Amino acid sequence: MSWNHSTPQPRAPRSGTRVCAVVCAVLLLPDLVLAKIAVLSTETGSRCLVYGGCTPFPGVAFWALLGVALAAMVAALAAPEVAAKPALAVQILLETMAAGLVLAYP
Structure with missing residues (x-):
């Protein structure tokens, strides 16, 4: 009886x-907290915090950005290297857009 003792190929x-x-x-979380602190430290942000009357924050767009960024992170973790690098770039872009959205709305 012969056993096939093939050695596994090393992964790149x-x-x-x-x-x-x-x-x-x-x-991302510390980035969002710092962005919110930066916005609230401006004159417009302080006035909005104290007196109210601010434009409403687009929560749906924010959560959509975070959801797609999470999907891009999963793709960057699970995909082969050829697809992981573009997924990482998309993740970073979407996280930057989410931080920019926080910066845009006090």
């Missing part, structure tokens, strides 16, 4: 795409 090491995707996702 992935670059820091996975690490970068996770780090970007973890740093």
